[in-house]
Amino acid sequence: MNEKAKVFFIAAATYTDEVESNDRFSLSISNSDKYVDIVWSKLPADQQKKSLLLQKDVLSIVSELIPAIKASPLLNQADERDIGICAKTMRAALRLRQYQAWDTEILHDEKLY
Secondary structure, three states: OHHHHHHHHHHHHHHHOOOOHHHHHHHHHOOOHHHHOOOHHHOOHHHHHHHHHHHHHHHHHHHHHHHHHHHOOOOOHHHHHHHHHHHHHHHHHHOOOOOOOOOOOOOOOOOOO
């Protein structure tokens, strides 16, 4: 899978070089549907298909790991969550996107006097 992903990213780089720096900046700051798939749309259909197949491979591997994590006495839910975040990050990269995750944060709006 590692080699397949390398080949995909090398090929994808040749198609995405034409995305202007302004578009890249917009991708990183905007949630607008207008910019979400600008890089992905530069890929030809065969490259998009390769990406989707690699994403299926990622999900297949993760689905095999989760039962092993649950059965392991040394691993816990935090490890399971980390695997999920890694899988989402890999899938996002294969869609030529970025994925970020945050820990749970509890906000209090009570005033302290």
